[in-house]
Amino acid sequence: DAKTTQPNSMESNEEEPVHLPCNHSTISGTDYIHWYRQLPSQGPEYVIHGLTSNVNNRMASLAIAEDRKSSTLILHRATLRDAAVYYCILAPGGTSYGKLTFGQGTILTVHP
Amino acid sequence: EAGVAQSPRYKIIEKRQSVAFWCNPISGHATLYWYQQILGQGPKLLIQFQNNGVVDDSQLPKDRFSAERLKGVDSTLKIQPAKLEDSAVYLCASSFIPGANEKLFFGSGTQLSVL
Numbered sequence: 001d002a003k004t005t006q007p008n009s010m011e012s013n014e015e016e017p018v019h020l021p022c023n024h025s026t027i028s029g030t031d032y033i034h035w036y037r038q039l040p041s042q043g044p045e046y047v048i049h050g051l052t053s054n055v056n057n058r059m060a061s062l063a064i065a066e067d068r069k070s071s072t073l074i075l076h077r078a079t080l081r082d083a084a085v086y087y088c089i090l091a092p093g094g095t096s097y098g099k100l101t102f103g104q105g106t107i108l109t110v111h112p
Numbered sequence: 113e114a115g116v117a118q119s120p121r122y123k124i125i126e127k128r129q130s131v132a133f134w135c136n137p138i139s140g141h142a143t144l145y146w147y148q149q150i151l152g153q154g155p156k157l158l159i160q161f162q163n164n165g166v167v168d169d170s171q172l173p174k175d176r177f178s179a180e181r182l183k184g185v186d187s188t189l190k191i192q193p194a195k196l197e198d199s200a201v202y203l204c205a206s207s208f209i210p211g212a213n214e215k216l217f218f219g220s221g222t223q224l225s226v227l
Binding site: 030031032034036041042043044045046049051087091092093099100101102103104105 | 116147153154155156157160168203205211212213215216217218219220221
């Protein structure tokens, strides 16, 4: 499975935008880019996903590079409740049944 | 909409004992996953079901772990006998159908401590 590289940790201030980067240089044409986050003592929570075009939803925006070798998750106004581990994952298409392989993720700390 | 239900929330056992975890996915979700999350690591897929059939169990330690989803709805994951290294959170997830364009819904997990 293609792998992703994320910073181990990032910090932000409340009400400021947060840009979480992810590198996936070995991405294949059918891989979807997924982001999940995990709050303490909870299971992972879906945030957003996309294939080629940028995506927006109520939680965040996903900016995908034109060559698809990197992407950025954007939280427009961080709140204390956004403090979590954020996982960038490639979900392979084809016959792999969309298997998600989690890495270490980025620990986001939000300061009041 | 009800989420993925898991029980128990916590379990403490001695090594070499057996333990079972239960998962009820979101209604109508055909695909069910069991993940193992060791402290400080990301979740690792153990097994994936499509309805009541297994589509991926390549990372399931089959000498001690077993899982079933007999009626294509709820599922049970069993460990027998447990080892110290099995201490982890066991997460169940479900999706409407399998596929890279589908999102997964996770339960809160069962935290297992093996002493």
